Amino acid sequence: xxxxxxxxxxxxxxxxxxxxxxxxxxxxxxxxxxxxxxxxxxxxxxxxxxxxxxxxxxxxxxxxxxxxxxxxxxxxxxxxxxxxxxxxxxxxxxxxxxxxxxxxxxxxxxxxxxxxxxxxxxxxxxxxxxxxxxxxxxxxxxxxxxxxxxxxxxxxxxxxxxxxxxxxxxxxxxxxxxxxxxxxxxxxxxxxxxxxxxxxxxxxxxxxxxxxxxxxxxxxxxxxxxxxxxxxxxxxxxxxxxxxxxxxxxxxxxxxxxxxxxxxxxxxx
Numbered sequence: 347x348x349x350x351x352x353x354x355x356x357x358x359x360x361x362x363x364x365x366x367x368x369x370x371x372x373x374x375x376x377x378x379x380x381x382x383x384x385x386x387x388x389x390x391x392x393x394x395x396x397x398x399x400x401x402x403x404x405x406x407x408x409x410x411x412x413x414x415x416x417x418x419x420x421x422x423x424x425x426x427x428x429x430x431x432x433x434x435x436x437x438x439x440x441x442x443x444x445x446x447x448x449x450x451x452x453x454x455x456x457x458x459x460x461x462x463x464x465x466x467x468x469x470x471x472x473x474x475x476x477x478x479x480x481x482x483x484x485x486x487x488x489x490x491x492x493x494x495x496x497x498x499x500x501x502x503x504x505x506x507x508x509x510x511x512x513x514x515x516x517x518x519x520x521x522x523x524x525x526x527x528x529x530x531x532x533x534x535x536x537x538x539x540x541x542x543x544x545x546x547x548x549x550x551x552x553x554x555x556x557x558x559x560x561x562x563x564x565x566x567x568x569x570x571x572x573x574x575x576x577x578x579x580x581x582x583x584x585x586x587x588x589x590x591x592x593x594x595x596x597x598x599x600x601x602x603x604x605x606x607x608x609x610x611x612x613x614x615x
Contacts (some may be wrong), residue, residue, distance in 0.1 A: 366419045375412035381405050397484060404477035411470030418463045465531050472523050475596050476516050479558055482593050483512040486565060489582060489589075493572055500567045508564065515557030522550030544607065551604040558597045565593060 382405035389398050487509035490500075498505050523546075530543025569586065 366415065368416065368419045371412050371415045371419055375409060375416065378405055378408040378412060382409055398481060400477040400481040400484070404474045404481070407470045407474040407477065411467050411474065414463050414467040414470065418467055421463070465527065469524075469527060472527070473520065475600055476520050476554065478592060479554075479561070479596050480513055480516045482589050482596075483509050483516070483561065485585065485589050486561075486568065489586060490568065492582070493575075494568075498571075500564045500571070503564065512557060512561050515553065515560075519550050519554035519557060522553055523547055524550075526550055548604065548607050551600060551607065555597065555600050555604055558593060558600060562593055562597060565590065 382402060385405055386402040389395055389402050487505075490498075490505045490508065494505055500508065503511065526543045526545070526547030526549070528543070529546055530540045533539035533543065569590075572586075
């Protein structure tokens with residue numbers, strides 16, 4: 347049975363799940379910034395593919411996430427501050443209401459912006475891959491509609507349901523991860539409630555990994571069928587490669603995040 351921590355859940359004196367480094371944060375901030383500009387140009391000006399808005403939005407979240415991470419890396423010490431023992435001036439204000447401005451969590455954010463920065467960077471880096479994955483699901487749906495018969499199936503999944511199925515995976519993973527982050531943050535990332543929040547967050551990442559993993563299997567089946575049918579790609583062969591690379595990177599990145607969180611949860615808690 348895991349022991350209940352009386353201090354922060356993760357690093358000593360910090361809620362970081364690992365020891366963050368400043369140079370990589372700066373590097374990826376620059377890379378995502380220029381990538382965001384380029385993909386925004388392609389989406390809204392050159393090709394006007396409005397349904398692909400998730401890609402520039404995801405890149406923008408990554409830029410914001412790394413910008414906040416730079417601040418967090420330089421202010422790791424004392425990120426978490428215990429909430430006031432009696433922050434509620436009157437019994438009419440219930441601390442269980444999430445939108446209550448006198449809730450201990452909101453009071454601690456106001457009094458300690460370092461904690462708010464950590465929560466922001468964690469949330470942004472969780473949401474961005476979900477948006478990128480949703481974009482890949484939309485792209486595969488478009489490719490299927492242009493290359494396979496209407497009533498075809500991939501791994502016994504009707505092609506007309508594939509986009510909706512995997513976008514549903516995305517929404518479910520986002521909801522679970524958001525719930526886990528909120529639970530842990532409301533407990534100041536300390537104590538049994540914080541552990542429960544981390545467990546929920548781990549479950550959300552597991553759902554995301556499973557969804558992307560199944561998507562890769564479907565993508566592999568689609569690629570095989572396209573080659574079997576003798577399709578030359580119709581000009582979208584490069585797009586299929588991009589979906590493969592993007593989905594593979596999302597799967598690896600999310601798997602690493604899940605494994606790291608599980609390891610820190612078992613080792614530090």
